[in-house]
Amino acid sequence: RKEVEQDPGPFNVPEGATVAFNCTYSNSASQSFFWYRQDCRKEPKLLMSVYSSGNEDGRFTAQLNRASQYISLLIRDSKLSDSATYLCVVNEYGNKLVFGAGTILRVKS
Amino acid sequence: ETGVTQTPRHLVMGMTNKKSLKCEQHLGHNAMYWYKQSAKKPLELMFVYNFKEQTENNSVPSRFSPECPNSSHLFLHLHTLQPEDSALYLCASSQDIQGSSPLHFGNGTRLTVT
Numbered sequence: 517r518k519e520v521e522q523d524p525g526p527f528n529v530p531e532g533a534t535v536a537f538n539c540t541y542s543n544s545a546s547q548s549f550f551w552y553r554q555d556c557r558k559e560p561k562l563l564m565s566v567y568s569s570g571n572e573d574g575r576f577t578a579q580l581n582r583a584s585q586y587i588s589l590l591i592r593d594s595k596l597s598d599s600a601t602y603l604c605v606v607n608e609y610g611n612k613l614v615f616g617a618g619t620i621l622r623v624k625s
Numbered sequence: 626e627t628g629v630t631q632t633p634r635h636l637v638m639g640m641t642n643k644k645s646l647k648c649e650q651h652l653g654h655n656a657m658y659w660y661k662q663s664a665k666k667p668l669e670l671m672f673v674y675n676f677k678e679q680t681e682n683n684s685v686p687s688r689f690s691p692e693c694p695n696s697s698h699l700f701l702h703l704h705t706l707q708p709e710d711s712a713l714y715l716c717a718s719s720q721d722i723q724g725s726s727p728l729h730f731g732n733g734t735r736l737t738v739t
């Protein structure tokens with residue numbers, strides 16, 4: 517089993533739609549979780565950290581489910597500019613941050 | 626955002642060449658990293674430096690040689706590379722290496738080995 521797994525997509529959604537991605541992780545002792553966004557041919561950029569109680573930043577909501585070992589990212593009212601690859605990052609073993617392969621989102625008008 | 630800067634942005638080199646990638650961070654972070662990103666694969670950690678001391682070498686071939694003269698600068702020296710080494714090489718920094726602080730990436734060097 518991969519350490520951090522994501523559905524590669526692509527998720528094709530119309531503008532204004534709500535879309536959600538999940539990311540599963542293998543180490544139940546993991547403590548830190550992040551979502552990054554990567555645009556085509558550019559570097560990953562931190563979108564948001566994921567906190568135990570869940571957290572929201574504008575149209576973006578992140579959740580952590582420790583029992584089932586997954587984190588989720590919900591995007592409401594999708595914009596064309598949300599089109600990107602979304603990377604899940606987990607500190608799987610101590611200080612090692614492990615990246616998922618990413619989920620591609622395409623928002624269409 | 627210019628917190629982490631990398632040069633060059635693009636590099637084409639032959640298999641017998643020697644070149645170096647440069648990274649500089651202006652964030653006051655203590656840890657710096659080299660990652661490799663190949664098409665359709667997750668980011669692969671190559672090297673980790675903490676307070677300019679190497680703390681991790683993720684089984685990287687010796688044709689990749691890192692150098693960290695201080696906490697703000699990181700180099701990746703390349704020699705006798707193979708075509709399969711063509712990829713996006715990303716430098717990153719973080720406040721510490723505990724895994725609880727997020728990574729800040731440079732804009733990467735797109736390397737093509739011919």
